[in-house]
Amino acid sequence: MNWLEAILAILVNPIFYQLTLLAATPLIFASLGGVFSEITGVVNIALEGIMLMAAFNSVVFTYLTGNAWFGVLMAVIIGVGFTWFHAWASIRWAANQIVSAAALIIIAQGVTGFLMIPIFGHPGQTDFIGRVSPVRLEFIREVPFVGRIFGSLSPFVYMAFIAVAVTWILLYRTPLGLRMRAVGENPEAADTLGISVRKIRYFGVLMSGAMASLAGAFLSTGELGRFIEMMTHGRGFIALAAMIIGNWNPVGALGASLLFGASEAMNLQLQSSTIITVSANVKPLFNVIPFIVTLVVVGGFVGKTRPPAASGVPYEKESKN
Amino acid sequence: MNRGKWYAFLVPTISVLIAFLVGSVIILLIGKNPLTAYVVMFQGAFGGSEQLADTIVKMTPLVLTGLAVGFGFRAGVFNIGAEGQMAMGALVGAIVAMSFGALPPVILIPLSIISGMLAGAFWASIAGFLKAFTGAHEVISTIMLNWIAINVTTFMVAGPLAVGTGTPKSPEVAEAAKLPIIFKVQAIELSIGIVIAVIAAIVMYVLIEKSTMGYELRGVGFNPYASEYGGINIKKNIIMIMAISGSLAGMAGIVDLLGVPPQRFLGELTGGRGFDGITIALIGRNNPIGIIFAALLISALRTGSNAMQIRAQIPNDIVHILQGIVIFLVAAERIVAALIEWKKREKVTA
Numbered sequence: 107m108n109w110l111e112a113i114l115a116i117l118v119n120p121i122f123y124q125l126t127l128l129a130a131t132p133l134i135f136a137s138l139g140g141v142f143s144e145i146t147g148v149v150n151i152a153l154e155g156i157m158l159m160a161a162f163n164s165v166v167f168t169y170l171t172g173n174a175w176f177g178v179l180m181a182v183i184i185g186v187g188f189t190w191f192h193a194w195a196s197i198r199w200a201a202n203q204i205v206s207a208a209a210l211i212i213i214a215q216g217v218t219g220f221l222m223i224p225i226f227g228h229p230g231q232t233d234f235i236g237r238v239s240p241v242r243l244e245f246i247r248e249v250p251f252v253g254r255i256f257g258s259l260s261p262f263v264y265m266a267f268i269a270v271a272v273t274w275i276l277l278y279r280t281p282l283g284l285r286m287r288a289v290g291e292n293p294e295a296a297d298t299l300g301i302s303v304r305k306i307r308y309f310g311v312l313m314s315g316a317m318a319s320l321a322g323a324f325l326s327t328g329e330l331g332r333f334i335e336m337m338t339h340g341r342g343f344i345a346l347a348a349m350i351i352g353n354w355n356p357v358g359a360l361g362a363s364l365l366f367g368a369s370e371a372m373n374l375q376l377q378s379s380t381i382i383t384v385s386a387n388v389k390p391l392f393n394v395i396p397f398i399v400t401l402v403v404v405g406g407f408v409g410k411t412r413p414p415a416a417s418g419v420p421y422e423k424e425s426k427n
Numbered sequence: 428m429n430r431g432k433w434y435a436f437l438v439p440t441i442s443v444l445i446a447f448l449v450g451s452v453i454i455l456l457i458g459k460n461p462l463t464a465y466v467v468m469f470q471g472a473f474g475g476s477e478q479l480a481d482t483i484v485k486m487t488p489l490v491l492t493g494l495a496v497g498f499g500f501r502a503g504v505f506n507i508g509a510e511g512q513m514a515m516g517a518l519v520g521a522i523v524a525m526s527f528g529a530l531p532p533v534i535l536i537p538l539s540i541i542s543g544m545l546a547g548a549f550w551a552s553i554a555g556f557l558k559a560f561t562g563a564h565e566v567i568s569t570i571m572l573n574w575i576a577i578n579v580t581t582f583m584v585a586g587p588l589a590v591g592t593g594t595p596k597s598p599e600v601a602e603a604a605k606l607p608i609i610f611k612v613q614a615i616e617l618s619i620g621i622v623i624a625v626i627a628a629i630v631m632y633v634l635i636e637k638s639t640m641g642y643e644l645r646g647v648g649f650n651p652y653a654s655e656y657g658g659i660n661i662k663k664n665i666i667m668i669m670a671i672s673g674s675l676a677g678m679a680g681i682v683d684l685l686g687v688p689p690q691r692f693l694g695e696l697t698g699g700r701g702f703d704g705i706t707i708a709l710i711g712r713n714n715p716i717g718i719i720f721a722a723l724l725i726s727a728l729r730t731g732s733n734a735m736q737i738r739a740q741i742p743n744d745i746v747h748i749l750q751g752i753v754i755f756l757v758a759a760e761r762i763v764a765a766l767i768e769w770k771k772r773e774k775v776t777a
Contacts, residue, residue: 153564163580191755204505204566208705209755216747223742224457343570350567387586401571404564405557424454 112381113372122253122371127263128329129374132157132321134266136345136359137352137359138273139317145354145410146278147290148196152184152189152207153318154342155214160185160322162218165235166225173269174238174327181323182316188214189288189315197307200420211342219335222306230335237331238262262324269317273356286310291416293421303421318342347404353411362403369399436717438763439710442756443724444747445763453748454741464739471734472727478734484687486726488513490624491679492704493722494631495547495672498712499597502668503648508554508569509676511576511700516677517684518580519546521600521692522588524685528601535603540623540681547677548670550576555669559662565669577695581614584692597661597692606686620686625719627675632715644668676701699747703729704751709757725750 116122143150160181168177176225192210195201222229240258247257265347277283288296289306297303321341326333344366373395376382384392451461472482480639499506506512520543527535550572557563585595606618624747646654647664657659679700684690703725711717712726728750732743756763 127449145501195755195759199759199765201761205705205709205758206755208507209751209753209758210750212702212706212747212754213751216614216744216749216751219743219744220453220748222744229591229742340570340574343567347567347571350564385586387582387589390581390585394578397571397574397578401557401563401568403577404567405561405572 108382112376112379115381116372116375116379119375120251122368122375124136124257125371125374126364126368127259128367129370130363131260131263131266131328132324132341133319133345133348133363133366134270134360135321135324136342137363138356139314139321140346140349141273141277141314141352141354141356141359142317143311143314144349144417145290145414146286146307147293147414147419147421148193148307148311149203149418150189150192150207150311150314150382151204151343151346152192152210152214153314154338154340155186155207155211155287156189156315156318157325157338157342158211158214158218158336159188160319160393161326161337162221162322164323164327164332165232166221168237168327169235172236174236177327178238178320178323181327182319185319185322186312186315189312189318192315193308193311196420197304200422203420205419208257215336216308218333222402230323231334234331235327235333237327238364255340260328262320262328265320267360269320270356270360271392277356281283282309287414290416293419297421297423307421318345321345328378330366340397344400347400350411350413351403352408354413358411365403366396366400369396435712435714437767438760439712439721439753439757441763441767442753442760443710445756446752449752450745450749453745457741459739459741464735464741468728468731468735469740470731471738472731477612477615478730480610480612480617482723482726482730483621484615484617484721485729487618487620487624487686488633488679488683488700489703489707489722489726490621491629491675491682492701493707493711493718494704494715495675495679495701496704497708497711497715497718498631498635498675499668499672500708500713501648502644502664503651504522504555504558504565504665504668504672505670506551506554506569506672506676507566507705508551508572508701508702509679510697511569511573512550512673512676512700513680513681513697513701514576514580514695515550516543516547516674517680517692518583519697520677520681521597521684524600524604524681524690525598526601528603530603532603532605532607535601536606536685539600539604539685540678540689542661543677543679543681543684544674547680548674551673551676552666552670555666556667559665573701577697584694587691593775594694596689596694600690601684604685605690606682616688618686620682623678623682624722627678628715628719635715636730676704679704703750706754710755710773 163184164177164181167180168174195206196203226232242258243262247253275354285301285306289303293303313394321375348359348362351362373392377392454461454464467528473479495509520539523542524539554565554568557568558565584597588597590598606620608616610617636689643659651661668745707721707725711721728746732746735741
């Protein structure tokens with residue numbers, strides 16, 4: 107019964123909901139990134155690598171300039187440049203998109219590890235560099251329960267929710283969004299109507315790079331204030347799962363991200379729970395919770411959602427050659 | 428255009444050369460001399476019998492993870508989970524090898540390896556099952572399984588199996604489970620592990636190229652719908668493909684554990700070697716014989732880069748960058764093909 111008691115105690119604690127929002131934030135950004143790319147027909151499993159690069163770059167530029175927001179901005183710019191390679195390989199050279207994205211992940215791992223010593227003098231993790239200060243809402247802080255959740259939150263959390271709304275409006279209420287969806291569903295038809303499949307796809311993939319970069323920058327500069335090697339910890343892939351479960355829709359991806367965020371929050375709270383006593387050796391086992399939840403949910407949901415028809419298929423005009 | 432047998436390997440070869448070129452620019456950027464760096468790297472990998480033996484020892488599991496990923500690619504699945512399957516194979520195989528010390532080596536060694544393979548096969552077939560019955564993409568499910576495997580093995584090695592202090596480690600396996608040594612150069616012991624790996628590659632070659640089953644598997648990879656129409660059970664095949672791929676990764680884990688001192692489960696064990704399988708399969712063109720040579724190349728990069736880190740102060744993460752560039756270029760092989768064509772044209776006009 108101890109376990110049930112512990113879980114109930116966690117569920118009535120506002121900290122759990124705050125942690126859920128914080129854990130969901132990178133997943134929301136990254137899954138939006140996945141949506142941007144796949145809705146135009148390019149699979150981008152490189153989110154994990156782009157996030158890692160951005161987590162690193164935002165800390166580097168915060169370190170160099172002392173301004174965390176400048177760090178975030180540079181992380182996004184470099185992240186978009188990095189993602190361009192995947193776009194270029196996929197769109198211009200009809201590459202195997204899964205493999206070319208896997209290459210980006212490995213390169214990100216290599217570059218961030220390689221530069222640790224030249225820039226910070228030691229491998230592993232950086233010192234505390236500084237972070238974007240949280241938004242303090244004084245009038246909400248007084249409210250019981252809710253105040254503990256929303257009283258002091260990273261601005262990235264609010265930005266993530268705004269990004270969901272903006273993405274939804276862009277995709278479903280603007281001509282550009284219609285074109286993006288058309289290109290992802292039926293590039294031949296879109297091409298016949300005079301839409302540039304190439305340009306729309308570049309836009310989608312590069313936007314996914316920007317979103318994934320925000321996700322990565324949040325992890326380091328938004329939350330921890332430092333960079334740790336491999337700190338993305340599979341979140342790029344969990345975000346892909348959120349995109350699938352959310353049926354390639356920004357609002358759906360938001361819901362799935364919150365679910366996965368909650369499973370991570372539950373993991374963290376169970377590890378620090380005082381109701382159940384577990385030895386330090388058993389704690390790593392709790393870390394599997396988010397991964398098992400993802401695996402089960404992906405296994406249960408897929409087939410009930412549908413990817414864009416041309417997702418992952420290179421498009422080449424017949425007139426070529 | 429007559430593209431001979433060797434053309435297939437031209438793209439990976441040129442990709443590797445381009446990667447080294449980009450790597451030298453990166454080394455220049457941090458103010459070191461790339462030429463010295465590569466010389467140190469080469470010496471570290473091949474410079475003497477000890478280095479050579481070390482390279483071959485490190486190559487052994489890489490041949491097997493390369494086969495695991497390559498086999499998946501041939502059958503149309505991307506097994507990015509070799510890392511987790513390798514860890515589970517090593518864990519289960521090691522438990523068997525620790526528990527049945529009374530058995531003679533001729534029974535205990537195969538028994539341990541087979542249990543490791545079964546563990547890897549089981550772990551991978553979870554992803555195969557999900558793909559077959561729910562359509563969950565194997566890239567996501569195998570990555571999730573990797574993280575679960577890493578946490579489970581960390582728990583086992585730091586908890587129930589732990590001995591001593593410092594880096595979490597299991598006890599040594601039974602004496603009878605250790606792989607026989609072929610020869611010993613100073614501190615490096617070369618076990619029969621490499622022979623096992625090469626035999627696995629040959630078996631795989633025969634299986635894929637010469638058997639009915641291989642024909643069916645290639646069919647599923649090439650065109651699943653036509654294969655189903657032709658009476659091949661796709662669901663069964665996908666689970667089997669994942670299981671075979673996982674068994675090879677599991678074998679990589681246990682063969683490495685039984686063949687390299689100290690013969691115990693140490694720390695995180697896999698150290699990215701499951702992911703190396705992707706590079707190796709791509710460079711080797713998913714051909715078992717090509718994979719052997721690709722594994723040698725990656726292993727040489729690994730041992731060489733360690734020497735480079737110590738003797739030339741260049742972080743060995745450079746290997747990941749080089750590998751990533753190779754993977755990228757092989758994925759977008761038309762970039763390289765275009766380069767080759769362009770070179771040819773230049774020659775003709777000149």
